Amino acid sequence: MKKRILIAEDNPQLAVSLKTLLERRGLDCDIAADGVSALTRIVRQPPDLLLLDLRLPRLHGIELLKKLRQSDKTRSLPVIIATGIYKGDKYLQAARKLGVRHYLEKPFKGAELLAAVKAELQPGKTEGQPFAAILAGAFLDRFSGRLQLRSPQQHCSLDLIDGRPVALSPGITQPDFGSWLQSRGLLSAEEYAWYRHAAEGRHTALVEMGCLTYPDLLQEKLAWLSTELVAGFTLPSPAVKRHPYRLPPRLQVVAVNVPRILYEGFHHHPPTGDGLLARHGGEYVALADNYYRYVNFLCLEEEEKKLLPRLDGQRTLQEVLAGLDIGRALLHTLDKLEMIRFAAQPIPAAEPGERPVRTLFNDLEIEADAVEEKLESFGDVLGGEEESAAFVMPAENAASTESSDSSLAAEVRRAHAELQGKNYYEVFGLRSGEFSFDLLKQRYFKLTRKFGPETLMQLGGEEAALVEEILSTVSNAYNTLSDVVKKENYDQLLGSDKIGLGEAGDERFQARIQFQSGLTFLAMEEWEEAEKALQDASNIDTNNGIYLANLAWAIYKNPNNAQSRAMRDKARQLLARALTLERSGEGFAYKGWMHLDAGQDSLAEAEFGKALKLDPRQVLARRGLKQLREKREQEKKGLFKRMFG
Known part of the structure; x- marks a missing residue:
């Protein structure tokens, strides 16, 4: 029997796309466009899985989730949250407390959704598989949990968070981390004996003993784990059983001192x-x-x-x-x-x-x-550490709670009104000529704590939307002023304009800042930073051909994408769309270089020509034509030498 999934999403185009994607995998899907409709369908016939957008009309997704967890009938209903508003670890932790394992931040890839759905609906496998397939499968599924591996020669447990191995016990070639260190002369026999028995294999004991500094411990642990996992490829198709952990997706694994x-x-x-x-x-x-x-x-x-x-x-x-x-x-x-x-x-x-x-x-x-x-x-x-968040369950029929909520709602409306027309400095009570990063950081975290998850979860309707706008503006302001390049571009663009919640041009102004930052990073050949900034600009102004053309070039030149055919194809597709939206000199120059890298010299020459017609001073196009001329001269010399040498 097909598994049933209810998609609670108010964006009809996105809802249909998600429905199509899931139905192609043999799943049965329904769509609810608002929170009340979703709750009604769930009460009538609970699905096997709920895909929930949090910002729903009529009944907010957070309130819907609370109601589900209060009912015995739906308390254990698997839920995947998909949101473009509530982003960050605080919300992940808050969702986890309500039994949500998978938390997807929009925009997300189809593969991420399918992996989350698979993890919720399918039990772990136990049949034998090649070690490479096990490791790759867990990585692609972004699996968080423990894999029990069993083969005639080896029994071990591999722990992963978000598909990335973090622990192995015992090792493949060495019984443990300490033995590996001893084999490399980094531990004495006495130190290893104490580590293994008295300290029970606790890795931090090596720092306590003064054998390794903490940074060295982290480096050696990663080296040992990598070496052992490579050795795992020699194992003959171990049987594997998955034991998932209830961890938020996209958890960043950081060894905290x-x-x-x-x-x-x-x-x-x-x-x-x-x-x-x-x-x-x-x-x-x-x-x-x-x-x-x-x-x-x-x-x-x-x-x-x-x-x-x-x-x-x-x-x-x-x-x-x-x-x-x-x-x-x-x-x-x-x-x-x-x-x-x-x-x-x-x-x-x-x-x-x-x-x-x-x-x-x-x-x-x-x-x-x-x-x-x-x-x-x-x-x-x-400076960025914040208290953990929790979805607050409001007490029902409590006069004190209603009074508190009313006061909180009034405070939100007042704060929203005060932000009207302010520029990014004024959001934090700062002046451009008296800027202090420490003060910026202090006031940013004060604001985000004040209007964080605990505040948001107590509100609904209009006030919740106002909080979202406040947090969006505060986040944009902080991200701009805390980045040297973006701040410099902002100062140049700001002039006498007042940009804030009250101005319709706020988002496009932010896009211009991100675009200018992206151009700066392109000139510095900081491809990854350029890609991030230009992606932000393109997300705000989706039909700007200039933004898309430069984003395509940043993706194409980013060394992290060099071995990814999918990313190279994405760059070419983005560039084609950019030139459809707006014919530009840099766009044709970028296209020419892509052809040149592929050995398509004639096509490259034609694109460089188009670029120079639009902009006779286009540097990349001139450089490309010069390289083509030099290449042809070399070919002529080689031919002459073969004929008469």
Whole structure:
């Protein structure tokens, strides 16, 4: 029996396209154009899967999802969210709390949707397959979970997030990561024994022992995993069973150094007051056991390193800090991670114990002129850290909630009105001549927290749409002002114009900024950045032939696309459409070079000629014709040499 999918989407063209795509895969699909219709159909006959757009008329997609999760009949209904408005990790996490595993941000590719549908509707496979097929299949499906691989010679588990391997146990050629390090002379026998047994194979123990720095640990882990996966190609068609994880799609796998993040967080955002000193200033302070677990994950300034030897348990906190010119970031970090302890009487400081510590990276250098190598600052990362979001379930029939919602709605309307007619600097209360990136970042995150998911999920109707407009403007303003190239172009284009929510030209103005940035990146041969900026411009002004022509050239020249026939074809198709919309010198020049690269010299010469008719100074076209002339001269010389040499 065919699986039934309900597509809740108010864009009729997109809904029909999705229906066609899924029906070609043997699925039965219905379309609901608004939230009320979707809810009615689900209650009448629940489908096997709901493909849900969040911004639906009559009943918002978020409210529809909440209602489904409140009913026993539909609580476990698989849902795939497809949205072009609610983007970012906060929304992914919020959706996950309502049982949504697959969260697609528009525009998405058909393959992404099909992979999500397959993951929701089909159980894992158990038949034997070549290792290459297993790995490629999981990657293409963007599978998140554990693969259990079994063959006569090998049983192992491979963990993946978004189709990318992150862990393997045991290895293919080595039993574990530590054994691989020992085989390369990076671990001694004693260190490996402690790592495997006392530390139970915990990779971060290698940093605790001072065998590897944290960046080296990450690099070695990736090298080991890559080597083992290549060795997996020698396995004879193992049987595989999938165990999916409930993780959001497009999860960016980043190995986070938590102690360093805490340190930077306290450094950039210190707690108000000095409660730690007030509570423990007169108490004795000493190193605790956790000190040796986490201290090597920190990279301290020379003045901060002077604090550590003083934490011997024989001095009070006030005595320890006397004469030191340091902030409180390190102290708060040590306290938060329980790396220090306090007592009313002198106490002994902790020792490394059985852990074979090779090096403590933050010990003071003996030589006065020794230079400490500093790790990269995480300040910008921490500036973007935000609290996790959750879809808030409003209490029903609660007068206090209604009053709160009314107040919140009024605040949203007031904030929206205040943004009318403001330029991007004014959105954040800044002036062009007094620009501060730190202040920009601080006010950006203040605004996005204020009008983030928790606010949005409490609103509906007109106020929710206003929040979306506010966030869109704030995001556009921040993305422009935080990028040096885009900011420079914005300053040139801004002049005396006031661009904001109240101006109809806001989106096209933003497109011009992105286009100018794209041209700058093209001139610098920063192809990937050019592609991103020009794609943004083309997404806003979809029928601008000049934007599309330059986007096609950026895609074509991007080295990341060099081996992708699909991307090369996409570039040619975009360029053909661009020239249909607007005949331009650069468009014909780009087309000429594509022909020239393909060895089609006559076609290339014709396109260069068209380019120069429209723009006699077109540099790329002139360069192309010059190369053609030089090539023909060389061919003539070669022919003459063969005939008379």
